[in-house]
Amino acid sequence: MIRNQLVILKADDVREDNPPFLDNWARFADIIREANVKAALGLIGDSLIAPSDAFLNSVVELSQDRRFEIWNHGFDHHLRRERNNGSAYSEFHNTSLDHQRHHLKETQRLAKERLGLTFTTFGAPGNHIDDNTWQAVDAIDDLIVWLYGDTRSTAHILERTINIEQPTHYPNFEGFRNDYRADIPVLTLQLHPGGWDDDRFENFKSILRLLGDQDVCYINPTETLSEIVR
Numbered sequence: 001m002i003r004n005q006l007v008i009l010k011a012d013d014v015r016e017d018n019p020p021f022l023d024n025w026a027r028f029a030d031i032i033r034e035a036n037v038k039a040a041l042g043l044i045g046d047s048l049i050a051p052s053d054a055f056l057n058s059v060v061e062l063s064q065d066r067r068f069e070i071w072n073h074g075f076d077h078h079l080r081r082e083r084n085n086g087s088a089y090s091e092f093h094n095t096s097l098d099h100q101r102h103h104l105k106e107t108q109r110l111a112k113e114r115l116g117l118t119f120t121t122f123g124a125p126g127n128h129i130d131d132n133t134w135q136a137v138d139a140i141d142d143l144i145v146w147l148y149g150d151t152r153s154t155a156h157i158l159e160r161t162i163n164i165e166q167p168t169h170y171p172n173f174e175g176f177r178n179d180y181r182a183d184i185p186v187l188t189l190q191l192h193p194g195g196w197d198d199d200r201f202e203n204f205k206s207i208l209r210l211l212g213d214q215d216v217c218y219i220n221p222t223e224t225l226s227e228i229v230r
Helices: 021-035 053-063 097-115 133-138 173-179 198-213 221-227
Strands: 006-014 039-043 068-072 145-147 156-158 186-191
Touching: 006 021, 006 221, 021 039, 021 053, 021 198, 053 068, 053 097, 068 097, 068 221, 097 133, 145 221, 156 221, 173 198
Parallel strands: 006 039, 006 186, 039 068, 145 156
Antiparallel strands: none
């Protein structure tokens, strides 16, 4: 039996200040619902320390819609920072194993306490990882899928292939159409809807129409575990 190409929409950076959640993220969610597709939303853990009621209610509502999977996108989303000694680091790059493990655990804890959710998928901010990251991920039993991860991990790895955003934050219909390949079994496509303007949303909708013409099947990360045993 010929299987449809699987598509995962990896939407990064759910955070109340990035930008007002009820605007861009609500618009993105509406597009997903209208297109009858699915999307995986990467939530930054520190957003759950003292969330507004509106933000918390919005995330809870999304988590209750089977079109969406909420996943662990780290705790503070530090990217390309510089220490006093001049060394560069990101949340999961050039940081200790204890630091990385703690950040994963904190986001897991807050998700359970605030949302009643147990995250099963992880993706690093900026996809910046190092030799400690796979060990940190493997220390969290609930994290069983890793977006753009390290194959040394026991988690199921969803690899990066082609890009919707060209460059990052800019959905590019023409670029995606030129790069698209129907022979890739699973497309895991990274998005940052929080930073999109009207034109970027229109490019994204054009890409959804293109993929619709290919008769793809949208799936969320944890759902891939049942697919790989079929």
